[in-house]
Amino acid sequence: MPAKIAIIGGGAAAVAMCLRLYENMREASEVSNNPYIAEIRIFEKNNTIGPGIPYSTPYDCHLVNFPKKIMTAVFDSKYLTNGLYGTDSGAENRANLFNSYLHTDYPPRHLYGEYLESRAEQIQNEAIKLDITLEFRRNTEVIDVKSLDEQNFLIEAKTENYTANYVVLCTGNMPSTNFRELIGKEGYWHKPFYSEEDAKNFDPKKSVVIIGSRTSAIDTALFLFSEKHAQEKVIMVSRSGLLPVLCPQKFVNYQLKYMPEYIEAAGTSISLDTLISLFWKEISDAEGCTIDFSSIVKSYKDTTALHWLDRQIKEAEMETPNPSSYVIAKVFLLFPKIWQALNESDQETFLESYYGLFMTYASNIPLQFAKKLRELIQDDRLCVRGGFESITTDTPGTFNVRFEDGTSISTSQLINATGCGYDIDSVPLYKSMHQRGLTAAHRLGGIVVNPQTFCVLNKDGIESARMYAIGEPTRGVVLATNDVRRVNWQAESIADAIFQGISA
CATH class of the missing domain: 3.50.50.60 (FAD/NAD(P)-binding domain)
Structure with missing residues (x-):
């Protein structure tokens, strides 16, 4: 019997999962000289596989927030081509539209969505050669998942049922709990x-x-x-009345001087006060002057939206380096490890006192956005209060x-437009699983998972070695999981674990 893997949600995380599984199975087949038999089924409630909600918008005014070279790198493959696809590929002979959009580093998001969609089709067609069945169930909403025994799950959708050995929850954003x-x-x-x-x-x-x-x-x-x-x-x-900062015009591989050493030495017991002190030390070293919480822009009381944009646009056009942005980008990538090592009290303090401001500086908008926003404010058509x-x-x-x-x-x-929520009972699938004890609600939102493996824990705190979660549902454990690089890291980790499980 082939291993059967159910992926619930067909967005970017699902594509990353499938790509990693495909590459693992292909490499194993080349070593053993035997095909690797498996069945992967993606359930997506909308009609496309790949874009998900963030990259389904068809409008050119919605741009990616990171340069395309960063976005494409996480889904790159040594086995799949980047050029024209054959007429039998199911990709309608499309070029990689995302990479071909040469006039800007920040193309519209729908092109990235098409890139992901074509990647999914490529994997599907290449997998056939290895006896791997990759099935896309579009317009199919999963309403419940039930545990049949230690090795099997029943996936109940509105139009069909499916039995799988492994389940991966990558359902994306949950509805806002605000208002x-x-x-x-x-x-x-x-x-x-x-x-x-x-x-x-x-x-x-x-x-x-x-x-x-x-x-x-x-x-x-x-x-x-x-x-x-x-x-x-x-x-x-x-x-706060603050807009996000501009995405750096140049990405520098900046090396932090103090925080990594402390995080490594602290292990599973990081002090928020010590961490924040070292953060300002990193910023001060990068900027060449003393900077602390009191000296930065924290709200509308310190600046206007127009002045905020003017200053950043000027720096971007002059290609003036912004060392602080390099530090923040590095710290952002360390967040999963930091978050897991903070105690509950420090986590709550961070969310209440620092998270909103940190995300203002960690979130990025492209220069085109900033210029358009400035124009709208100057014309008195837009006000930020x-x-x-x-x-x-x-x-x-x-x-x-x-x-x-x-x-x-x-x-x-x-x-x-305050962003997504984290109440699992706002999603029928999670509400049903929660009511039956298959999942547990994390006190900070989302569901409880093992922070190292992303295995889902049930109401008794028992880990399921065959059910995983990626992205926003894991917010309480990982925090700020909507970054494409972080979601990809989770997807690759889970794909490796599933591959090891079915190879044992």
Whole structure:
């Protein structure tokens, strides 16, 4: 009997999983000179495999946040070509559109989605040669997973059932838990705008308030303007009132001086206070002057959105190095190890006091975004306002957005663009698994997994060696998992573990 692997969710993580499994099996077949028999089935509730929600948007105004050379590198393969695909490849003789988009380092996200889709088709066709069956179940939503015994799971979808030896949960973003009390109210949209369907019933002749000021909010604002859905003013509101920083124009392999040594020596017991002290020491060394928490821009009280953009655009156009960004990028990649070694109290302190600001500096937008945002602000079509405090609905059809200085603004159109949520009961699949004890809710969001193996733990804390999770569902353990490089790292680790399991 072939090993049967079910992957729930067909986005970028699923493609990375399949690519790594394919390469492992191919190399094993070359050594043994025998085909490697296996069956992999991807269940995707939408109609495409590869793009997922982030890369399905068809609009050129939605750009990737990292240079394409970084994005493509994580899915590179020594076995799959980067050129034209044969007519029998199922890729409709497409070139690698993502790499062919030469006029910018930050192409539209839909091209990256097509890149992932073509990669999935390549793997599917190449796998056949090894007796590996890779099946795509599009428009198939999984509603439950049940454990049959120690070696088998039943995957229940709306249209079919499937029995598998291994299950990988890579379902992507969960719905926002912020402002759920407003769901169903006229004029309120609970998620960012990425399509015409999202903009259904939106009135372009009325002003709009977008809750949030990071990438999801920016995506929504640019969509409204580029697709002529916003003829009136758009107001973005958040607590900090800060936009993300610009992506570095040059990526330097900067070496941290203090933090790695401390993290290695501390092992599984990292002190947040010590870590933060060393972080500022790293920043000060990189910048050549003393910098601490009190000396950086932390909110709208320290700068305006226009000044924030002006300064960063000027630095980018002059190609002025920003050493701090190199430090932050390196620290961001260390986060999984750091997070697991912090105690519960330090984790909660970090989330409450530092996480939002850190993500403002760690999140990136391309120069094109910054210039467009500056233009919209200068034309008084876009406003970014900090000090956001709460929303009330005293009058039907009107939302009162209140600020910490006691002022408020009213709007009849309100969009929640605060990002994804982490309540597993907001997703029917996880809610069902949670109710039966197959998964457990992590206190900081998502489901409980082993931080080293990403194996799912049940309500009794017992690890399943055959069920894994990738990306946002593992947020409580890994934190900030929506970075494509980190998701790929998780996918490769899980693929290696499954391969070892079926090879034993």
